[in-house]
Amino acid sequence: MILETQITIYVCSLCQRTYRLKEDAKKCEILCAKLLESPDISVLGLSSRTYNLLKIAGIDTIEELLEKSDTQLLQLKRFGQGALYELRLQLQRYEAKMQKRGTIN
Ligand SMILES: [Zn+2]
Secondary structure (H helix, E strand, O other), X not given: OOOOOOOOOEEOOOOOOEEOOHHHHHHHHXXXXXXXXXXXXXXXXXXXXXXXXXXXXXXXXXXXXXXXXXXXXXXXXXXXXXXXXXXXHHHHHHHHHXXXXXXXX
């Protein structure tokens, strides 16, 4: 006799991670939604130097970062062209990644 077993898997609709428990998937979705609203700049994968300079300047989230112009960023202490270049590059990569996931249009 063949028994067919069914395993229910719950998927976070935002990050596609799978869970055996509905509760865990829900928790993940809440967390993912928060991060999508305004992710921390740590998701950009910046060098620790650039990351720390931004943190010291009080820039914690990508939203805050996008509000700053290049000129404003260059006015930050010890924030030079190199850091700016790195930042813009990583922001572009991040946005491309988000577009692929279909979260930003
Ligand atoms: Zn998730």
